[in-house]
Amino acid sequence: MDPVEITPVDTAATADASVNTAAPTAPAAPDADDLLSELLQPLRLAGVFDSRWHVRAPWAIEGDAAERCAVLHFITGGSCWLTGEGRTPIRLRAGDLAVLPTGSAHRLADHPERRGGAALCSVPPRRGPGPAGATGIGGSAGPESRLLCAGLRYDESAATGLYQALPWALVLDRAQVEQEPLLRDTLRLLAAADRPVGPGDRLVTLRAFEMALVLAMRNLLRDLAADPASLPVLRHPGISKAMVVIATRFAEPWTIESLAREVGMSRSAFTAAFRELVGEAPARHLTGRRMEEAARLLGETSLPQSSVPPRVGYQSAVGFHLAFRKWYGMTPGEYRAGSLSAA
Structure with a gap:
């Protein structure tokens, strides 16, 4: 033939x-780094929507599925649960970083069985890309938590079959984040209520989130490389x-x-x-x-x-x-x- x-x-x-x-x-x-680079190289962000949440139990935030959009959740205080339809709930604590590479539909809440709640995209007022003030939801006397949430729209070239095959959610715990000082400091700056604002802020924010995403994915993918069941192609x-x-x-x-x-x-x-x-x-x-x-x-x-x-x-x-x-x-x-x- x-x-x-x-x-x-x-x-x-x-x-x-x-x-x-x-x-x-x-x-x-x-070389494992060569294959990881093949996954990371296309990750160039085209837009970012980020918000800070101050929540008290009982509470829940619903995130719809988003095409060509990675989602990042950084827990700056308290704790919460990350769940999805048919997914095993994941407990997130202060200092943990969760990345949903392909923007799968998910829920953040004070309890894994909590339903309903605010939509992740409903950051008032309606606006273009950029930061917003802290949004408060939930009860008035329950345990409180604080989160930085971001939707990171990437260039469509990143949506390769290999990238789409990544697990729905990947988590770096606080210890892993602390081991990457550049990632840790970038996340803290992005989550700060008094984040500096000035000329070129939108571009600076975009590139800062892009760096945070690549740094996080680099560590997460190295962990996946050691677990053939998570991403068999790496083995x-x-x-x-x-x-x-x-x-x-x-x-x-x-x-x-x-x-x-x-x-x-x-x-x-x-x-x-x-x-x-x-x-x-x-x-x-x-x-x-x-x-x-x-x-x-x-x-x-x-x-x-x-x-x-x-x-x-x-x-x-x-x-x-x-x-x-x-x-x-x-x-x-x-x-x-x-x-x-x-x-």
């Missing part, structure tokens, strides 16, 4: 495509190596066969395992990585548009143009113009 190309449908690309004919070898285990030598190859060598003329050989697997076993562990086909994952890099080059550099295709694995400008438009819903030129306008 002829190799199935996962570079663009383009005669020039097909003519130039090379296939690795070396005999299969056992895949070397990739599969072939698929984890393929993830690193795609992340770092996306400009090469890969086929499914050559990728499978690169990691010492048969084509069928590689394709099946990749779909199961990553959540999408290897061809789509490779295309996503190429499109992510193309968008970065168009939006953040002055590189001529004609120089972008070969840097992301396309031998033909037409093939790249069609692939980019299908992925983003706009042409490369329109994307660059929009990025310049936003800047």
Whole structure:
């Protein structure tokens, strides 16, 4: 059977495509940090909504599911329970940080069985991104707690199959947060009632939350790497190596066969395992990585548009143009113009 190309449908690309004919070898285990970087690299925030809550029992806060939005809850005082439909309740205490990578629907409350309550998005008044004063809810005499809650909207390139496969909620306890002074101090500053406000505050807040999220995820993912049941791809030598190859060598003329050989697997076993562990086909994952890099080059550099295709694995400008438009819903030129306008 002829190799199935996962570079663009383009005669020039097909003519130039090379296939690795070396005999299969056992895949070397990739550096864990390489794979973690592949997950963390796309985490660039496009917007932040944050609020501080001062609550007294009985109380509950309902958070709806949010697409392409991570949710962060930092407990600055007291304690609470984090629950979700069909999820095991998680007890959070002062100093703990909970991260919901994909913004799953959830509930914060003084008791795991508490229902109803205020909507997380109902921070008065209605407003654009930015900080808000403390919102008080609940009773008047019960135990009190204080929280920093934030919805962190990330660039759509972060929503890879691997990222979507992360557990619904990840928690760093107080001791783990304290071991990361930069994370600890950033969270405390963001949670402070008298947080400094001045020129460029919105951008500073955005980047501060972005740093807090990446620092937290770095620690959480390292813990996951030691627990194959939590994220099996991190312990599969072939698929984890393929993830690193795609992340770092996306400009090469890969086929499914050559990728499978690169990691010492048969084509069928590689394709099946990749779909199961990553959540999408290897061809789509490779295309996503190429499109992510193309968008970065168009939006953040002055590189001529004609120089972008070969840097992301396309031998033909037409093939790249069609692939980019299908992925983003706009042409490369329109994307660059929009990025310049936003800047």
